[in-house]
Amino acid sequence: MKQGLSLRVSQHLALTPQLQQSIRLLQLSTLELSQEIEQMLDENPFLDKEFEEAPREEFGLDKADAPARDEEMEPMREVPSLDGGMSEITVDNTASDTEPSVDGVAESWDGDGSVEFSADDSEWGGDAPASNNNNTADSDTADATELARMQESLTSHLHRQALALRLSPTDQAALRYLIENLNDDGYLEDTLRSLAEGLGGDDEEEIEELEHRFQVALSLLQSLEPVGVGARDLAECLTLQLKALTPKGEEALQIRDTAIRMCKQPMEMLAKRDFKRLAVIVGDSETNVKVAIALIARLEPKPGRRFADVERHVVVPDVLVTRVGKSTTAPKFKVALNPDVMPRLRVHDIYANALRGGKGEAHAGLQQRLQEARWFIKNIQQRFDTILRVSNAIAERQKNFFVHGELAMRPMVLREIAEELGLHESTISRVTTNKYMSTPFGTFELKYFFGSGLETDSGNNASSTAVRALIKQFVASENPKKPLSDNQLSEMLKEQGIECARRTVAKYREALRIAPTTLRKAL
Incomplete structure (x- = not known):
């Protein structure tokens, strides 16, 4: 093999650190x-x-109450009012000399x-006004993040209620442990057995004792507010809320009992609203089953929802x-x-x-x-x-x-x-x-302002965002007893001159989080 030197000219793209940043x-x-x-x-x-600091006062306490002289007030009258408008980026070049370069x-x-x-x-950005950090007691408005910080968490809310219960130190500790193991929705995801094994180790007798303590603490936890907290699944959460109701009259009591029996069935049956099958299983009339489903629909499936941290959503x-x-x-x-x-x-x-x-x-x-x-x-x-x-x-x-x-959005x-x-x-x-x-x-x-186009009868294109807005408008004005199907929505769009297939309508409907026809139908 012969060795030698050669020159080669090539081009390649290199990103400098400044461009990468x-x-x-x-x-x-x-x-x-x-x-x-x-x-x-x-x-x-x-x-x-850069921080904006207020000018320091140059007079002492002995002059604090003295009236200001005319020559002191004159500059204040010449100060222009603050511009509350929006400012764009500006660069203030105030340095007097340039920096020497270093090879x-x-x-x-x-x-x-x-x-x-x-x-x-x-x-730079000198025109941007400083944020207002005045926290006055008589302020009628509060910043959203400040309200989020002041919001009480679910665990704090439950711990505060637990302090009002007269419990032994052991039961108090067991209740506190269960509260700390709740998820953000208020559910207890781990079984009592697994929680006991995590504390008891290999001692079977201690595990059984802990499991018994946790069972007692669970009943106490599920008696706290919000109702439904401490449930192991959705069915138990709904059942706890139904049992907490105080119906007036035999008919209302019967509806509540029917709803409790329905919650013991698979949740898929309630979601599909198969009234006839549910009526046979729970042993009640189809009319009462419809009323019971309406009662269940008004319950809160996530008891810890109102305690969620809203600061991250601002x-x-x-x-x-x-x-x-x-x-x-x-x-x-x-x-x-x-x-x-x-x-x-x-x-x-x-x-x-x-x-x-x-x-x-x-x-x-x-x-x-x-x-x-x-x-x-x-x-x-x-x-x-x-x-x-x-x-x-x-x-x-x-x-x-x-x-x-959004109806006027263009593709x-x-x-x-x-x-x-x-x-x-x-x-x-x-x-x-x-x-x-x-x-x-x-x-x-x-990114919301970008979207593909759908063909129209006039030869132009309609934005997919505008089509979704039309679908939302159609669903909002539909008859609750006879909700519009995806085929009907597709035909209504064609009447507006927009060619939109049924599957496309279904995709847009799901993106808008609109339930299908069977779930939108009023009882």
């Missing part, structure tokens, strides 16, 4: 971005968060070996769309970023100025960290700029939606927005995932 920040949600910023603030000493430091961050940057060490919109002007013929809308989700970041001026004129390997490493802080701020700004561009394009194409609602795919803005479809997909827009009709994910 930009792509990663683009696909993060608002909550994930906040966590990323907090982590970066902990790791990079050159990155700082080879930032090559891994910008991809071209250049470290020439404009002096942009100040905060959605903060990234983009705000508001109507501008009062014109009805040509309405205009303003698209702006939500100032509450825009971070206020800047490069720490004191640390950055301390690096000027330094030399050595340690200085080069610190200069690298400074460069990373600048790139991080720039990439976050680019993220919000891209979100705003995409949102403007969506609002322009779906203008009828902001006027008439749109990611490729259309990508071609209009000169971006890749994958970029549009990242921007529209877990990003939300506040509109006059509610808050929606940006």
Whole structure:
């Protein structure tokens, strides 16, 4: 084998660390971005968060009650009122000097070996007003997350009731142990035997004693509020709630007893509402069976539902769309970023100025960290700029939606927005995932405005979102005693000029969480 040297010219695509960070920040949600910023603030000493602080009073307590002089009040009259409107991203260039470059430091961050940057060490997003943290006692409104924090959990609610029971220390401990093993819906998923084995080990006598204690504690748990808590399955949960009812009259008592006997049957029979078969099994008339099913339908299948943590369900919109002007013929809308989700970041001026004129390997490493802080701020700004561009394009194409609602939604795919803005479809997909827009009709994910089209008699296409809205409208206005089938819904859509097969109607109905005909039929 002969050895030799040869030259080869080739091209390949390489993502620089700065571009990789930009792509990663683009696909993060608002909550994930906040966590990323907090982590970066902990790791990079050159990155700082801007805080607005009130000016300190320069007079003492002895002058606190003294009337202000005219020359002191004059500047206050000249202060303009705060603008409560929505602001877009702005960059304030307040640094006086540019940073000297260091050869080879930032090559891994910008991809071209250049470290020439404009002096942009100040905060960005400066027009965003600071959040209001005034917690006054006479406030009529409260933040949703604060209400969620104040909400009592299911376990705390049950523990508080257990304290009012006069129990021995052993029974109190057994009851407390069962409460801690409930799931979020209020069910006891583990069997009493498995719980006893987890505490008793290999001692069979101790296991049996623990199981007996747990059986007593279970009866106490199921007597607490909310009714149905501590059930092992849905049938037991419904039965506990039925037994807690106090019917008035023999007929009502008979209906309740019939409902209890029905809960002992497989739940599939109740879901299918097979009245005739249930009437034969429980030994009652078909009429009473229908009334009993209606009674069961009013029960709560998840007793712990109202104690669920609602804080994680709070959605903060990234983009705000508001109507501008009062014109009805040509309405205009303003698209702006939500100032509450825009971070206020800047490069720490004191640390950055301390690096000027330094030399050595340690200085080069610190200069690298400074460069990373600048790139991080720039990439976050680019993220919000891209979100705003995409949102403007969506609002322009779906203008009828902001006027008439989802029935006026037009079909749109990611490729259309990508071609209009000169971006890749994958970029549009990242921007529209877990990003939300506040509109006059509610808050929606940006992906909500994209949808395929269905053919119409006029030759145009109807958006799948508009078709789902039509189906929802048809079902809402149907006769409860004779609900519309999927075939009937398909025919009604054809009357509107929209070709939609029965299977497509069924898929849209399930996506809207609309029950089938048999379950929607009124008793």
